[in-house]
Amino acid sequence: MSSSDIELQAVPSIGDIPAEAWDACANPGGKRDAGESTGGASLPGSGSCEGLRERYNPFVTHAFYHALEASRSAWPRTGWAAQHLIARRGGTIIGVVPCYLKSHSRGEYVFDAGWADAYERAGGRYYPKLQVSVPFTPATGPRLLVRGDISDARQVRELLVKGLMALCRTVQASSVHVTFAQRDEWELLASSGFLQRTDRQFHWQNEGYATFDDFLGALNSRHRKAIKRERREAVAPGITIEHLTGNDLTEDAFDAFFDFYQETGSRKWGSPYLTRDFYTRVAETMADDILLVMAKRNGRWIAGAINFIGSDTLFGRHWGAIEHHPFLHFEVCYYQAIEFAIRRKLKRVEAGAQGEHKLARGYLPKETYSAHYIPDPGFRHAVADYLKRERQYVAQSVDELADYAPFRKGDGDGS
Structure with a gap:
């Protein structure tokens, strides 16, 4: 032809x-x-x-x-x-x-x-x-x-x-x-x-790790200790972390997440790019492709990050918070993404644009x-x-x- x-x-x-x-x-x-x-x-x-x-x-x-x-x-x-x-x-x-x-x-x-x-x-x-x-x-x-x-x-x-x-x-x-x-x-x-x-961006590569501790074992002592401390302190004020995907994605969770997104967007861009209706639509048509990592304290959502799931890649998109706690950003956006990728046997995590701070957390330049x-x-x-x-x-x-x-x-x- x-x-x-x-x-x-x-x-x-x-x-x-x-x-x-x-x-x-x-x-x-x-x-x-x-x-x-x-x-x-x-x-x-x-x-x-x-x-x-x-x-x-x-x-x-x-x-x-x-x-x-x-x-x-x-x-x-x-x-x-x-x-x-x-x-x-x-x-x-x-x-x-x-x-x-x-x-x-x-x-x-x-x-x-x-x-x-x-x-x-x-x-x-x-x-x-x-x-x-x-x-x-x-x-x-x-x-x-x-x-x-x-x-x-x-x-x-x-x-x-x-x-x-x-x-x-x-x-x-x-x-x-x-x-x-x-x-x-x-x-x-x-x-x-x-x-x-x-x-360039910074991506995490799964080298066949069975657990997050296996990943930590591949790091040098200084960075391994730093990550353990960050993870411990991120949830110290009574914060719990939940993964929402599929049928667990509710309008209530997206209402909270959109508040987080607006707070971040107003600081970075002046006005957020995405409308609230966007999240409703992707939740209706792509629920199994979405991972919301949400942080809760005293019974209410305080921070979250949205990720999209490919066949071998977890794509981190954006995050936001209405309460700011030390290292919570790293926990919600990076460490939880790594844990999810290891559990799902995904090959990599792409954590979005920019961010040399990701290097110390195991994300390499690509x-x-x-x-x-x-x-x-x-x-x-x-x-x-x-x-x-x-x-x-x-x-x-x-x-x-x-x-x-x-x-x-x-x-x-x-x-």
Whole structure:
């Protein structure tokens, strides 16, 4: 088959795309139980993008995007106008790209406000731009979504990339930004002229630990003692910790969590990105994909963190509190996530953006990837030069930070 029999279309709402068709592209292997392994085998049609579809990712599901858009968290009035790109062959949707026309650079976690300022000072118009991402979600996942049962998956992905570039011209956007992409997609996008950018996050890796104490045993003495002290002091004032998932997710718990989220959002962003309705919608459609870690004192919820569960990854998203106690943030967000991942036999915990403080708690630096299409040749040249230097800095910082990992390095480390 050839790409000539494929039709591309931009769709202004996730609601206009059947959930079954979207999810057949987003997670073509279906939803597997946590900890289940595919044995490293690529799915049919993976082509040279081997491994892109091995894992179930909750953030690229139709349900997650629908909750964002239907709750008016990501919609035109908040600067997220959907322009989802779909590819059809013979009436069947075989590929999709989650894409938004943006009027600002908020809620992306790959920061380009400096680019916008420089371009506009030079007389250009940076907004609108096209953003290929999961709104408000700095988690790596597939972005060029293609059904797993077709034989020419790479060609379809290449056509989707060309479609993004054509859409950029059609809507008169300044650029296209594909953020938190998987590395294979990052390389494919680069082969089509996208500029490559890297950043770093901190992820915890499960090395086959059976218990949290096994994990502690892999740390050097100083960090092991520090974590034990932090965990002990976090719950000292009569605080208890509960895990809520599935049927345990109640509106009462989400009411409390939304209060926590608003408190944090007002301090960090001025106003929170997500509406209360978003949480109701994901609880209705994705309850088994959600883990709320909630702290309670004197019979009321005082803090919590929301996580989403993939087939081999626990994705930490955001947290908040109405009472502030020493080390409670570390306990609720990091240590409880590690315990859950060990119990579920998940391979990793991705704890979200930024945070060098995570290093001392066993989360190691990992590169993240984004790709950027900039048609203006002068602006493209300036950004390319900047990104070359930035990639070198990121790679160096990842290596340097890894040297400070808290894990035991030998018998002479005092552990």
